[in-house]
Amino acid sequence: MNDIRIFLSSLRWQDVLDIAINSYILFRLYVLFRGTNTFRVMLGIAGLWFFQQIAIYLGLIVTSWLIQGITAAAAIIIIVIFRNEIRSVFQTQNLRSVLWGNPRQTKETPVAVIAEALFELSAARTGALVVFPGRENLTEVIQGGVVWHGKITKEMIRTIFFRNNPVHDGAVVIHGNRVELVGCILPLSHRKDLPSHYGTRHRAMAGLAEVSDAVVVAVSEESGSVTVAKGNAIYPVKQRQDLVRILEEREGIKYKAETFFQREKYMRRAAAVLSFLFITGVWVSFTRSMDTLITLDVPIRYSNRRPGVEIVETTANIIQLQLSGSGALIRSVSAEQVQVNLDLGKAVVGKNTFLLTSDNISLPPGIKLNRIDPPKVDVVADIPIIKEVAVQVDWVGRLREDLILSQVNLLPAAVRLSGLSMLLNECETVYTEKVLLDNISESGEIIAKLAPESPLQLAPGRSDSVRIRFIVKPRPPEVDDSSS
């Protein structure tokens, strides 16, 4: 009980939405594809996935690997083999039917009207062929046909099969209370046991009934007899009431109407609950399983840096994160999806030590942070300043031995340097470029360029040269200085 409470308290609103969306999608797939071959194969794939999970749990390596392969192949098979079925499901529905409502809720077929029309055609020796499709899709077996989409009336049916009508020779396909297609060509039966007087119309009737779950009614042009075919069974119908009863049984009205709709309602509720449970199970196995570990090297992103503050040095630029989660989620995690953010809003000039916690790490949903290495980062921050420093000549070479360089005056004697405070605070002198002593024989003046140590720079607007005035004196004669 306590575990359930902990589990529920750990749920985010995004998790609830995640489960709800996917449960609804699964439920709508059931509603749209129920009764189709696609749906049966999808059920098979779901079963395979379930068995794969059990195989993984039991540690059956080859079995789980095999089932995984079959599942992947089955997914492709569904799309390739049942593409027409899938297409017809989506083409025959509008967006509202796909997202909401019950697209299979067909209008009640006016079987009495149809039976009456067929027996009138029978009396008039007018041939007719009418198809009442079952749950199976007939797109693959019926050829040709003209879209009619007309509401069923006795007159319309008689008009369609009127001899001079261009489509009177083909079959009519009835959906609900509408004639969907006319002039359809049905597959012919190759059975040897059919009566010899059966012509093309009756062979077409038997042919479609054999390969599908449709009920097909034929009216003979020669004898006026009415024949019904369902599966492999073919039986003549003498009375109009008999035809009405047969068609009503097929439609599930009168005799089984209430039971049928009640059962339909229960089935949909059960499907909704199962969809929810299935998706919840998948979600839990994806997000709550922490069986896989991964180590990622993620660069640190510094944010909220105050204007002017610069990062001089850090003890780590890349952080190693150990993450855990379900295998499927962990495999999809890349370094780009994981971020390590360090807020420099409160950083001061000098060394700042930041302790990295989960607050600094942003992870994809379902991934857990196990370890951060290193757990803390030192960041040395600094700000640029301007400071006045003295100028000094960098003499090199050798002065003549009979001379002494007694005095040096510089103009300017000090200059302003710009650079980061910690570096510039340590700097007391800016030196000139090297000035050679070898050529000096008397007092004089030299212009030399200043050479501030990188990355320090002369403040903008300042000359980069200095005027050196020096005084050279002859070296006084040596006296005996044994004491020095």
Place this chain on the structure above:
Amino acid sequence: MDFRQIQIALMFFFALTTLVFASPTRAQNGKEAEGPPVKPYVMTSSAVYEKQRNGQPVNPAAVFSVSNKKVYCFSHFQDVRSKAYVFHNWFRRDVSVAKIKLLLQAPKWSIYSSMPLRETEKGPWRVEVTGENGEILSVLRFSIVD
């Protein structure tokens, strides 16, 4: 106590109060009385020399050959009233090389320190002459060359 006695007591009280608040002792305890410490000496000059002979500096210069083996920094003072310490801080290219503590005590009014020269230490140098509290008295700049 009659009126005259009260008058005398009040006069005595006011005189005492005035004396207490006008006392120089109180002024010295206040912050406004504090100022920079007065140094017990006055530095007159300071320079870097090639050598010293009998305690006297020889050949002040701005450039010294490393072949001299040593350079000397002399600081001269006057009015040395009491014992004090002065520091010679030697830097090579802004990096501290030595901090030499020198005792200044009358009648000794000149002090000096020296720095041995090595081939690897050629380049610009400076000596900061500072007081006991780190106050800079003088900065001397020179170069060690071939």
